[in-house]
Amino acid sequence: MTSDLETPTEALSDAGLETFAYDDAIVRKFVVATVFWGVIGMLAGLLAALQLASHHFNLELPYITFGRLRPIHTNAVIFAFVGNAIFAGSYYATQRLLKTRLFSDTLSKIHFWGWQLIIVGAAVTFALGITVSKEYAELEWPLDVAVAVIWIIYAINFFGMLKTRREKHLYVAIWFFMASIIAVALLHVVNSLAVPVSLFKSYPIFAGVQDALVQWWYGHNAVAFFLTTPFLGLMYYYLPKAAERPVYSYRLSIIHFWSLIFIYMWAGPHHLLYTALPEWAQALGTAFSIMLIAPSWGGMINGLLTLRGAWDKLRTDPVLKFMVAAVTFYGLSTFEGPMMSLKSVNSLSHYTNWTVAHVHGGALGWNGFLTFGMLYWLVPRLWRRKGKAPELFSVKLANAHFWLGLVGIGFYVLSMWAAGIAEGLMWKEFDADGRLVYGTWSDTLPTLFPMYIIRAVGGALYITGLFMMVYNLIKTAKGADTEDQVAQAPALKAEVTEEKGHWHRLLEGRPVRFTIYTTIAVAIGGAMEIIPSLLIESNVPTIASVKPYTPLELEGRDIYIAEGCYNCHSQMIRPFRAETERYGEYSKAGEFIYDRPFQFGSRRIGPDLHRVGGKYPDMWHYNHMLDPRSTSEGSVMPAYPWLFEDELDLSLTATKLRAFQIFNAPYSDDDVKNAEANARAQAAQIAEGLQAQVATLPDIRDKQIVALIAYLQRLGTDIKQAEGSAAR
Amino acid sequence: MKNFVLSQTDYLVFPLIAVVLFFVFFVAMLFWVYRPGSKAVYADRSQLALEDGRAPRGGE
Numbered sequence: 010m011t012s013d014l015e016t017p018t019e020a021l022s023d024a025g026l027e028t029f030a031y032d033d034a035i036v037r038k039f040v041v042a043t044v045f046w047g048v049i050g051m052l053a054g055l056l057a058a059l060q061l062a063s064h065h066f067n068l069e070l071p072y073i074t075f076g077r078l079r080p081i082h083t084n085a086v087i088f089a090f091v092g093n094a095i096f097a098g099s100y101y102a103t104q105r106l107l108k109t110r111l112f113s114d115t116l117s118k119i120h121f122w123g124w125q126l127i128i129v130g131a132a133v134t135f136a137l138g139i140t141v142s143k144e145y146a147e148l149e150w151p152l153d154v155a156v157a158v159i160w161i162i163y164a165i166n167f168f169g170m171l172k173t174r175r176e177k178h179l180y181v182a183i184w185f186f187m188a189s190i191i192a193v194a195l196l197h198v199v200n201s202l203a204v205p206v207s208l209f210k211s212y213p214i215f216a217g218v219q220d221a222l223v224q225w226w227y228g229h230n231a232v233a234f235f236l237t238t239p240f241l242g243l244m245y246y247y248l249p250k251a252a253e254r255p256v257y258s259y260r261l262s263i264i265h266f267w268s269l270i271f272i273y274m275w276a277g278p279h280h281l282l283y284t285a286l287p288e289w290a291q292a293l294g295t296a297f298s299i300m301l302i303a304p305s306w307g308g309m310i311n312g313l314l315t316l317r318g319a320w321d322k323l324r325t326d327p328v329l330k331f332m333v334a335a336v337t338f339y340g341l342s343t344f345e346g347p348m349m350s351l352k353s354v355n356s357l358s359h360y361t362n363w364t365v366a367h368v369h370g371g372a373l374g375w376n377g378f379l380t381f382g383m384l385y386w387l388v389p390r391l392w393r394r395k396g397k398a399p400e401l402f403s404v405k406l407a408n409a410h411f412w413l414g415l416v417g418i419g420f421y422v423l424s425m426w427a428a429g430i431a432e433g434l435m436w437k438e439f440d441a442d443g444r445l446v447y448g449t450w451s452d453t454l455p456t457l458f459p460m461y462i463i464r465a466v467g468g469a470l471y472i473t474g475l476f477m478m479v480y481n482l483i484k485t486a487k488g489a490d491t492e493d494q495v496a497q498a499p500a501l502k503a504e505v506t507e508e509k510g511h512w513h514r515l516l517e518g519r520p521v522r523f524t525i526y527t528t529i530a531v532a533i534g535g536a537m538e539i540i541p542s543l544l545i546e547s548n549v550p551t552i553a554s555v556k557p558y559t560p561l562e563l564e565g566r567d568i569y570i571a572e573g574c575y576n577c578h579s580q581m582i583r584p585f586r587a588e589t590e591r592y593g594e595y596s597k598a599g600e601f602i603y604d605r606p607f608q609f610g611s612r613r614i615g616p617d618l619h620r621v622g623g624k625y626p627d628m629w630h631y632n633h634m635l636d637p638r639s640t641s642e643g644s645v646m647p648a649y650p651w652l653f654e655d656e657l658d659l660s661l662t663a664t665k666l667r668a669f670q671i672f673n674a675p676y677s678d679d680d681v682k683n684a685e686a687n688a689r690a691q692a693a694q695i696a697e698g699l700q701a702q703v704a705t706l707p708d709i710r711d712k713q714i715v716a717l718i719a720y721l722q723r724l725g726t727d728i729k730q731a732e733g734s735a736a737r
Numbered sequence: 738m739k740n741f742v743l744s745q746t747d748y749l750v751f752p753l754i755a756v757v758l759f760f761v762f763f764v765a766m767l768f769w770v771y772r773p774g775s776k777a778v779y780a781d782r783s784q785l786a787l788e789d790g791r792a793p794r795g796g797e
Contacts, residue, residue: 106785106786176785178782178785180782180785180786181782182786245786246786249783249786249787250786250787253787254787255780255783255784255786255787256783256786258779259779259780259782259783260770260771260775260776260779263766263770263779264766264767264770267762267766268763268766271759271762272759275755289750289751290751293751293755296755296756297755300756300759530762533758534755537751537754537755538751
């Protein structure tokens with residue numbers, strides 16, 4: 010770490026040196042936010058893990074019930090923890106790489122506080138059940154707009170540094186940051202397109218299968234351009250810094266960059282294999298997912314070999330330990346991911362805990378560890394002691410954190426792999442008579458229980474390590490100096506921007522062109538994937554018997570969304586015997602044309618619900634929603650007593666139908682006008698039906714549960730009716 | 738019209754076009770990064786990460 014003290018004599022001898030200070034204050038703010046939200050987000054994750062081990066941890070509290078907590082957890086760790094780490098890391102690195110202060114102190118402050126406010130807004134709205142239900146894009150439209158605004162401010166602040174820079178060449182880390190900023194903007198805008206019906210409710214402009222395609226194009230690329238490329242930028246800066254040697258191959262880093270940003274966008278459909286998505290899109294997703302291995306491993310090798318000749322440092326330096334492990338996890342995850350995109354593997358792994366294992370290998374291993382490594386390196390430099398070299402409070406403690414974290418990840422990933430494979434196999438196991446061995450969902454739960462415990466233990470270990478880091482960093486920062494670091498560099502001569510003819514200048518020295526190329530590379534993949542599926546109506550063959558939801562069912566569907574049932578239930582039966590046997594006829598694209606947003610789900614903690622309509626009497630649902638254990642022994646589903654107390658709000662129903670009219674749903678103007686009355690009539694019918702069976706039952710006609718029952722009983726029945734009438 | 742043309746196409750052409758496009762792109766990129774004289778340029782670039790951020794006069 011002594012190289013920090015060296016003096017660049019060459020630059021000094023140059024006349025016309027400019028003196029300037031880096032804005033380290035804002036980086037410190039982002040660092041604190043990273044740590045703070047890391048703690049919150051991971052504790053939320055631990056609680057969610059415990060809820061799956063025992064339903065008691067839902068506390069019968071609507072705000073933290075699993076369906077609402079999971080989005081809080083995922084958003085907190087992705088956008089709050091990782092997001093703030095990206096901002097801290099990229100602001101620190103880019104100022105230094107470009108030898109300039111951040112573009113605008115005001116924009117920096119708006120960026121910081123705006124982002125933190127959005128996070129708080131996200132947590133509050135999710136807890137209240139205000140959500141779009143698209144995974145990792147759950148924010149309702151006002152917060153979506155706020156995200157777009159703050160993101161543009163980040164972009165201006167970042168790209169502004171290119172104008173004021175004193176270094177003509179853009180180091181490869183900056184490429185990764187720039188590409189991420191551009192791609193995330195694109196993804197966020199396209200996936201958030203929606204028609205609002207109130208301040209807290211909107212419907213996406215895409216429906217059903219198309220909505221699913223757009224969402225997973227987004228979801229996959231959020232992993233790519235939020236969790237991967239910005240972190241590769243961080244890797245290419247902080248790893249050489251910590252190892253005190255340049256990246257192994259700069260050439261390889263360029264190949265890594267262009268192939269990665271070009272390929273990543275295409276791979277989204279691998280989240281929808283064997284679904285009602287068109288075959289060509291699935292093939293595209295698989296092919297490009299496999300191709301992704303090459304650049305990803307190129308990047309991993311590049312990162313690891315940066316330590317060439319310095320491997321001994323690994324023994325003592327916790328920063329390098331964390332970073333090398335992080336890069337290794339990057340390699341593992343980017344190998345596992347493409348494997349899971351193979352259709353045969355996916356048919357087993359999809360909807361299971363295997364996906365959860367995969368995600369956490371990446372999140373805890375790659376994002377978490379790289380962030381920790383970066384923080385252990387940054388904090389002593391951001392909080393300095395006068396006249397002393399940057400030093401961490403306790404290297405020992407940091408090393409202990411590393412090992413604890415590693416064991417935590419081990420517990421987590423191994424238990425979820427085991428749980429995932431066990432689930433996948435149980436779901437498709439037939440006995441000699443051709444019947445499902447685990448015919449009832451609850452049959453599968455005891456097997457998973459111990460794994461959920463081990464997972465929670467792993468998470469707890471990881472979080473213990475996190476707390477050790479918090480202590481270590483606070484001790485490091487305490488009593489330190491927080492002056493902005495001052496630097497000197499010659500101004501950039503004007504000729505640079507006018508230079509022409511040199512290939513490398515064309516790409517590296519000209520941010521505008523570079524930006525355009527990057528945008529094109531990113532956009533091609535998105536366009537090729539999405540445009541055809543939006544244009545071709547025949548992608549979604551219409552089914553005559555599929556009708557829009559009744560007003561009450563629509564309200565019930567919105568309650569389903571608000572409660573986050575999709576976090577545990579899929580609505581997409583794949584065309585396998587094991588699934589049609591268990592759930593009924595497989596799902597067709599044409600059945601989802603009125604589904605805004607789609608509710609395919611990504612994980613089956615409970616059974617698929619696409620054909621649950623008519624499977625049970627209303628009374629079963631009544632009992633089950635009030636206390637799932639009363640109908641299904643050992644169920645981990647939370648109880649929903651508040652749905653039996655909270656009033657059913659029909660004030661927006663007419664507006665909602667109006668919005669669906671805009672989308673060409675065949676509601677007549679009369680339907681819109683009578684929406685509330687029709688909903689009340691259907692609710693009365695269900696409530697009276699229940700009371701006719703058990704006279705002592707409370708009247709639920711104006712409670713939320715009645716709408717939910719109406720919706721559940723409708724699910725997947727349109728096609729059954731078609732079959733029924735054809736047979737008659 | 739567009740819809741008609743698209744509906745007559747075998748959709749598998751999309752992945753095919755995509756792969757070809759990437760292949761062309763990739764080969765072109767390889768030629769470019771291995772262009773003569775690039776070695777020295779890249780050696781120089783890779784130092785950027787290390788030389789930045791130093792306060793010129795013992796300000797550490």
